[in-house]
Amino acid sequence: MQEFTARSGIRRATVCRYFPNWRESAKAAGVGLTPYNNPVSDEELLADWGAVARKLGKRPPAMGYRFHGRFSPTTFQRRFHK
Numbered sequence: 001m002q003e004f005t006a007r008s009g010i011r012r013a014t015v016c017r018y019f020p021n022w023r024e025s026a027k028a029a030g031v032g033l034t035p036y037n038n039p040v041s042d043e044e045l046l047a048d049w050g051a052v053a054r055k056l057g058k059r060p061p062a063m064g065y066r067f068h069g070r071f072s073p074t075t076f077q078r079r080f081h082k
Contacts, residue, residue, distance in 0.1 A: 001015075040075065045075065045076060049069065052069045
């Protein structure tokens, strides 16, 4: 939802006014949602982080990874920054 509101300029309250939840609004728009809490391998997580780093041309900050990456920056931090 954060990415949607940032890119579209449509406020969360506006979406909530017309749909009972975020999943229903995405379904109506024809957008598939990635389920949360699915296991992700270290290889997949590192490959995604690397793709974001190459796209940005630098080590992505947490918010940069949140915006461009497929996974939560918290997942990356928990996995690799012990």
